[in-house]
Amino acid sequence: MAEQTTPTARGQRLPRSERRAQLLDAALGVFVENGYHAAAMDDIAGRAGVSKPVLYQHFPGKLELYLALIDQHTGELEQLVRDALALSDNKARINTMTRAYFDFVGQEGAAFRLIFESDLANEPEVRRRLDQIDLTCAEAMAEIIRSETSMEQEEAVLVGVAFVGLAQTSARHWLTHEATVSKETAVRITAALIRRGFGAFPLVGRADHGDTERPGDTARESVGSDAG
Structure with missing residues (x-):
């Protein structure tokens, strides 16, 4: 029993x-x-x-225990990202999503090491879970990207992968340099860089479809206009 x-x-x-x-x-x-x-x-x-x-x-067994931890902590990260998406303003969503990564790596216990630095990443069941959380977060960012630009879904997900990768690696770097760079400063700089990245893409239409609006102007103003 x-x-x-x-x-x-x-x-x-x-x-x-x-x-x-x-x-x-x-x-x-x-x-x-x-x-x-x-x-x-x-x-x-x-x-x-x-x-x-x-x-x-x-x-x-040990693998089942490890997978339970992966599930627990990827779920925590996903919830942080979902909370950010619940905000209505895209600037606030980007700021909050960025902060989610800094909050996650700063949690007591360093669970982020199992997600971002796993020495079992080649195990199929672990890899599937890690790929899924990466995709979930990239798709969340893609939702913001598509609301601000004319990008197609798969293009937006590709950019989302880049943006969440930037947030993740910046957060991990900050963790080892928090004595010299405050968390608030690190979040602000990283979020501003992501927002300004939106300026590379047109807000409406597609240049290769003959639209006249040039990439960046409106998107820069609406998403990435300040560094704060």
Whole structure:
């Protein structure tokens, strides 16, 4: 029969959902510190203060535990991006989406390392999840791009990939230089660069279809006009 509650190191018992959360938290620390390949289920059980059989009652193996962490934290990032899209003003959406990456990499526990720096990225199930969160975020940015330019969907997604890549790598760089560059400054600069990138594309029509409006003027004014 599946475990419903299990004793803690102090003799207490936890509901299954709380035990699972405890195990995931312990696993995150071990995976971030050691990487997937060097992490051991014994180490995770020890950090959580449970026996290894208890750990296996919740997760059949190390890969399943790792995938559960990937699902948890990609879900957090996706929710941050969805919250940004709920805003009505595109400048605010870009600023908030950019900040989402800085908030995500700055979270306690460094879960971003499992998403952006995984040493198991070639494992098909991990790769599928990582590709999906990249696409989800790029499509979210593409929604903003298409509302400001005349780009087709696949073109907008391509640009979205570039923009979210910029936000991600900028956030990771800031994390190692936060003593010299404040988070507010880093977010402002990165968001301004993304907004100004919209100026490379026409707001309406397509130049190769004979439209007369030149790329950039209106888009620059509407999205990327200031650096703040």
